[in-house]
Structure formats: C-alpha cells, structure tokens
Amino acid sequence: MTVSTSVRRQYLDAMGIQVWEERGVVPVKVELAEPKVKVGSLGDLEHGELFVTVQSCKACGLSNDGAPKISPVARSQSPWFVVGDVPLHQDNRSLSLFSPKALQLFNDMLLSVGENPQTTYQTTRIKCAQSSIEPTNSDYAYCQPFLIREIELIKPKVVLLLGEAAAQSVIGSSKGIDELRGKVYTLDAIGIPCVVTYHPDQLLQTPLLKKAVWDDIRLAKAQV
Numbered sequence: 001m002t003v004s005t006s007v008r009r010q011y012l013d014a015m016g017i018q019v020w021e022e023r024g025v026v027p028v029k030v031e032l033a034e035p036k037v038k039v040g041s042l043g044d045l046e047h048g049e050l051f052v053t054v055q056s057c058k059a060c061g062l063s064n065d066g067a068p069k070i071s072p073v074a075r076s077q078s079p080w081f082v083v084g085d086v087p088l089h090q091d092n093r094s095l096s097l098f099s100p101k102a103l104q105l106f107n108d109m110l111l112s113v114g115e116n117p118q119t120t121y122q123t124t125r126i127k128c129a130q131s132s133i134e135p136t137n138s139d140y141a142y143c144q145p146f147l148i149r150e151i152e153l154i155k156p157k158v159v160l161l162l163g164e165a166a167a168q169s170v171i172g173s174s175k176g177i178d179e180l181r182g183k184v185y186t187l188d189a190i191g192i193p194c195v196v197t198y199h200p201d202q203l204l205q206t207p208l209l210k211k212a213v214w215d216d217i218r219l220a221k222a223q224v
Contacts, residue, residue: 042149050149054127059142062128062135069127070095078121079224080110081156081192083147084199085165087129095129097122097162102200109200109214113221121154123147125166140169151190158223159192160216163199170194181216184223195220 045053051071057063070087084097098106107117126135127143147170151159161167164177171185177198185194197216198209 042145043152045149047153050146050153054146057127057142057146060128060139062126062131062133062139068095068129070124070129071127077155078119079157080115080120080220081151081154081159082120082122082162083159083166083170084122084124084162086126086135087124097124099201099204101204105203106200109217112214113217115221115224121150121156123150125169135165137169144169148190151192156192158220159187159194160220161194161196163202166199167196171196181212182219184219193223195223 042050042053054069054071057069063069068087082097087095088097088099096103110117110120125140125143125147127146128135128139159170161170164180167177167180168174170187171180171194173180177196180196181198183196185196186192187194195216197213197220200213203209203213
C-alpha cells in the first residue's frame, strides 16, 4: 500500500505528532527463552491444527476459568507480526488486541508509515481472553509455544511487541518498557527482528507518548 507524504503528514497531524529526523539504532541480540512448559509437539502443526490445539488447551488456570481464546489466523505471509498482552472482549463477542479507539489510533500510525493495517498479523502473548484472573509468567509459559509456532508459520519481517508485559515475556527481560523500547532485538531462535513500543490503549491515557510510539513504528518499518 502506497501512501503519499502529504497523506502521512495528515495522519500525523491528526494524532498530534511532530516530525523530527530519525537517528540510527544499534541492533541488540537476545535469545528467545526455551518454553518452560512443553505443550505437545507444535513444530509440524499447520494453521488448522494449531487452531484446534489452542482451542482445546486446558493447561493453565486461565483456560480452566472458561475464558474464550483468540485463535491463530490462516493467512499467508504478513510482513508485520503484532503481539499484544491478552485478548479483549468486543461488543460482538469477538476478541481483539485493542479497544475500538486504540485500534483506530494504531491503524493511523501504520498508515502514517505507508503500511496497510489489513495486512498485519495480530495476536496476543496470552491466548485466553481477559478475565478476573490476572495472567502470570507461568501462564505465558504454556502459551509461548503457540506464539513461537505462529511466528514460524507467518514468517514476518518484523515482530512488534505492544506493551510492557508482551515485551518482557517475548524478549525475556525484567526491564521496564521505557528501557526496552528504542532498540531492535534479534531473536536468535527465529532470526526475526523485534521492536518494542507502548500499547495504543496507553496512548489514550497518556497522549504525550504518541511521538515515542511513532518513532518505534518507524523503527519497525525500517526492518520491513
């Protein structure tokens, strides 16, 4: 999708983002932690089989709570692989990474760098929908093999991690998001660059973060 410079500026103006010159970033290599818990052998599963496996998973307390699960989408290769924290319930009973306002904001940011939001692959680090139970690192240990297999199937050019929880889990770091963002992480196990940024829902609460997120989106765009 090609978006002219003037149209991109319109998106940025609407979001209240001032344009500055970008600076170079040195890649950081990190090892993708081995899953602490094995959920069967997922290495040979295709999309349909992975869908069934995710939906039937009863490995942790979140699934036992009866929460619906976000499922892998059968899609050809997507250049952007976007990872949020937990799926959110929508009015039509579907699951999404974003609230409606946050989704619009995220789409505008992708459009501002010439990317079509419809071609991104979007998923979450935790597959069970948001519930009264707060996800733990142990819960993510059960979901991590699903996420790794999704990345292997999609073969994206960049992984964009939204929010502190998603970033810490995938990168395997206890650092806060302010320290994690602004860098390119190369996950050796899958050989794909990762970029960390704030979740769009956080931008709705703190609009001053929009410029930082736009910088991160441009950093991710540079990997595509």
